[in-house]
Amino acid sequence: MSMTEIKPSSATLEKQRSASYSNINPGKIIRWTLLFMGGVVMVMPIVYMLSTSLKWPHEIYNLSIIPDEPTLENYIFVLEDGRFYKWFVNSLIIATATTVSAVLFDSMVGYTLCKFSFRGRMFVFIAILSTLMIPTEMLVIPWYIMARDFGWLNSYWGIMFPGMMTAFGTFLMKQFFESVPDDFLEAARIDGLNEFQIWWSVAMPLVTPALSALAIFVFLGNWTAFIWPLIVTNSPDLYTLPVGLTTFSVEQSVQWELIMTGAALATIPTLIVFLVFQRYIIRGVVMAGLKG
Amino acid sequence: MLGYRALSIKQKQVVWAWGFLALPVLFYSIIRFYPTFGAIVLSFQDWNLLGDKTWNGIENYQKLFADPVFWKVFSNTFLYLIIGTPLSLVFSFIVAYNLDKVRFMHGTIRALYFLPFMTSTVAMAWLWRWFYQPVPIGLFNNMLATMAIPQFPFLRSTFWALPSILAPALWAGLGFQIIIFMAGLRAIPNTYYEAARIDGVGPWTILWEITLPLLKPTIVFLVVFSSIGFLRIFDQVFNMTTNDPGGPLNSTKPLVLMIYDTAFNAFDMGYAAAQTVVLFTILLVVSLVQLRIMRSR
Numbered sequence: 358m359s360m361t362e363i364k365p366s367s368a369t370l371e372k373q374r375s376a377s378y379s380n381i382n383p384g385k386i387i388r389w390t391l392l393f394m395g396g397v398v399m400v401m402p403i404v405y406m407l408s409t410s411l412k413w414p415h416e417i418y419n420l421s422i423i424p425d426e427p428t429l430e431n432y433i434f435v436l437e438d439g440r441f442y443k444w445f446v447n448s449l450i451i452a453t454a455t456t457v458s459a460v461l462f463d464s465m466v467g468y469t470l471c472k473f474s475f476r477g478r479m480f481v482f483i484a485i486l487s488t489l490m491i492p493t494e495m496l497v498i499p500w501y502i503m504a505r506d507f508g509w510l511n512s513y514w515g516i517m518f519p520g521m522m523t524a525f526g527t528f529l530m531k532q533f534f535e536s537v538p539d540d541f542l543e544a545a546r547i548d549g550l551n552e553f554q555i556w557w558s559v560a561m562p563l564v565t566p567a568l569s570a571l572a573i574f575v576f577l578g579n580w581t582a583f584i585w586p587l588i589v590t591n592s593p594d595l596y597t598l599p600v601g602l603t604t605f606s607v608e609q610s611v612q613w614e615l616i617m618t619g620a621a622l623a624t625i626p627t628l629i630v631f632l633v634f635q636r637y638i639i640r641g642v643v644m645a646g647l648k649g
Numbered sequence: 650m651l652g653y654r655a656l657s658i659k660q661k662q663v664v665w666a667w668g669f670l671a672l673p674v675l676f677y678s679i680i681r682f683y684p685t686f687g688a689i690v691l692s693f694q695d696w697n698l699l700g701d702k703t704w705n706g707i708e709n710y711q712k713l714f715a716d717p718v719f720w721k722v723f724s725n726t727f728l729y730l731i732i733g734t735p736l737s738l739v740f741s742f743i744v745a746y747n748l749d750k751v752r753f754m755h756g757t758i759r760a761l762y763f764l765p766f767m768t769s770t771v772a773m774a775w776l777w778r779w780f781y782q783p784v785p786i787g788l789f790n791n792m793l794a795t796m797a798i799p800q801f802p803f804l805r806s807t808f809w810a811l812p813s814i815l816a817p818a819l820w821a822g823l824g825f826q827i828i829i830f831m832a833g834l835r836a837i838p839n840t841y842y843e844a845a846r847i848d849g850v851g852p853w854t855i856l857w858e859i860t861l862p863l864l865k866p867t868i869v870f871l872v873v874f875s876s877i878g879f880l881r882i883f884d885q886v887f888n889m890t891t892n893d894p895g896g897p898l899n900s901t902k903p904l905v906l907m908i909y910d911t912a913f914n915a916f917d918m919g920y921a922a923a924q925t926v927v928l929f930t931i932l933l934v935v936s937l938v939q940l941r942i943m944r945s946r
Contacts (some may be wrong), residue, residue: 403776405776420792478666499687499920500684502687584909588913603887620769
C-alpha cells in the first residue's frame with residue numbers, strides 16, 4: 358500500500374528503465390559465458406569417460422575427445438564377460454525392491470504419525486527421528502554379525518534388509534501429509550472406507566510428487582550404495598554394480614579403456630534416467646532437500 | 650470382529666494406528682536400535698568373530714587413543730571436512746547466485762552442473778584415478794605435458810593425495826548444493842529486493858545484508874549435510890587407493906576406512922566397534938556445534 362505513495366526520484370526511474378530496456382549487456386553476457394563454461398567443465402570428466410570407453414588401447418593417451426577410430430570392442434569385451442549383466446540385474450532388483458518397500462512403509466508410518474492421534478505417537482516419532490543420527494558405519498558390524506547368524510550373507514535379502522525403511526523418508530512423508538486436509542479423510546470415513554483404504558486411495562494420491570521425490574532418492578542411494586554390499590557379499594554372483602566394478606577394475610589394473618567402459622556401464626543408466634526425467638528429479642531433490 | 654465393531658471411532662483409530670506401526674516398530678527396534686546398543690556393548694569387548702567374546706573394559710578405547718595411526722586418521726577425517734565443506738559451499742553458492750539471474754538456457758546449464766550428482770561414486774573414483782595417473786596414461790599429467798608443465802604427483806604424494814581424492818567427492822556433490830541454494834534464493838520474497846533497490850542499495854550490499862542472512866536456513870542445512878558427508882567419506886578413498894588402502898603412508902585414510910580394515914580385514918570386532926562409537930560421537934558433536942554456532946548468529 359505505502360509503496361504507491363513513494364514518489365521515486367528521476368534517477369531511480371532512469372535506472373529502472375535502463376534495467377528493463379537493455380536486456381542484454383556485457384555483464385550479462387560475461388556471466389552467462391562463465392556459467393556455461395563452468396558447466397562444460399563439470400561434465401568434461403563424464404565426457405572423457407565415455408570417449409575413452411570408445412577408444413582402442415593405443416589411443417587412450419590421446420587427449421582428443423573424439424576417438425580417431427571409434428570402437429565398441431571394449432563394450433563387447435566387458436559384456437561378453439557376462440558378470441556385468443549379472444551385477445546390473447542384481448543392482449536393479451535390489452534398488453527397485455528397496456525403493457518400493459521404503460516408499461510404502463515410510464509413507465504409511467509418516468501418515469500414521471501425522472493423521473492419527475494416540476498415546477505414544479510423539480515417542481514413536483522421536484524414536485524414529487533419532488535414528489537419523491546413527492551413521493550406517495556404526496551399524497555395519499552388528500548387521501554383519503546378524504546376517505551371518507541368520508544365514509543372510511550372500512543373499513539379496515542380506516543386501517536389502519537394512520534399507521527396507523528409512524527415517525528420512527518417514528520424516529519427509531509426515532511433512533507432506535500435513536498438507537492433506539483432515540476433511541477429506543473424514544469424508545471418506547463417513548463414506549464407509551476403512552483406514553487402510555483411506556490412506557491408500559485418498560491420502561496417497563494427494564502426495565504423489567512427494568512419493569516420487571522419495572523414490573528417486575531411495576533408488577539412487579541404493580543404486581550407488583557401496584560399503585554394505587561390499588561387506589555382506591563375497592560371491593561375485595551377488596555383487597551389486599558398484600562392488601562388481603571395484604573387483605573388475607582391480608583385475609584390469611592398467612587397462613584403463615576397459616575400466617572406463619565398466620564405469621560407463623555403471624553410469625549410463627542413471628544418466629539416461631536423469632535426462633528423461635530431469636524436471637521431476639530436480640523438483641524431487643528440492644522437495645526432499647528443503648522439507649527433509 | 651465383534652470386539653472391533655464395539656469400539657468407538659477413536660478406539661478403532663488407535664487399533665489401526667498400531668496395526669500400521671507394528672512392522673515398522675519391529676524394524677526400527679531390531680535393525681536400528683538393537684545394533685546401536687550392540688555396537689556400544691561390543692566396543693567394551695574383545696572378539697575375533699570366531700571365538701568367545703571377552704570383556705576388556707575400556708581397553709579398546711585406550712588402545713585407540715594410544716595409536717598414532719588413529720590420530721593420523723582423525724586429522725585426515727577432519728581435513729576432508731575442513732577443506733571440503735567451505736569449498737563446496739562457496740563454489741555452489743557462486744554458481745547458484747549467478748545461475749538464478751540467468752534465463753537463457755537456464756535448464757541446460759543447470760543440468761550440466763547437476764549431471765555429476767547422478768553418477769555412481771565408485772565409477773567416478775576410478776575415472777578420477779585414471780586422470781591422476783602419471784604420463785603417458787593419466788589425463789591431467791598428459792595435459793600438463795602438452796603445456797610443458799612438470800608432472801604433478803597427485804595420488805603419489807602424501808601431501809596432495811588427500812585433496813586429489815576429495816576433488817571428485819566435491820565435484821559430484823556440487824550439483825545437489827546448487828539446486829538447494831537456488832531453491833533457497835527463490836524463496837526470498839521479491840519485496841525485499843524491490844525495497845532495497847528503491848533505497849538505492851548496491852548489489853554487494855544486497856548480497857551481504859539481504860540475500861545471505863535470509864538464506865541462513867539453507868546454509869545451515871547444507872553445512873551440516875555436507876559436513877556429515879565428508880566425515881563419512883569412504884567409497885572414493887577405498888577405490889582410489891586399492892593397491893595401498895588409505896595410502897600413501899595413511900595420508901588419505903579416513904576413519905570409516907580404518908573401521909572397515911579393523912573389522913573386515915583384521916577381524917578385531919571389538920576394536921572396530923570402539924572406532925564406530927568414536928565416529929558416532931564425532932558426527933554428533935560436529936552437527937550440534939554447527940547448529941549451535943549457526944543458530945546464534
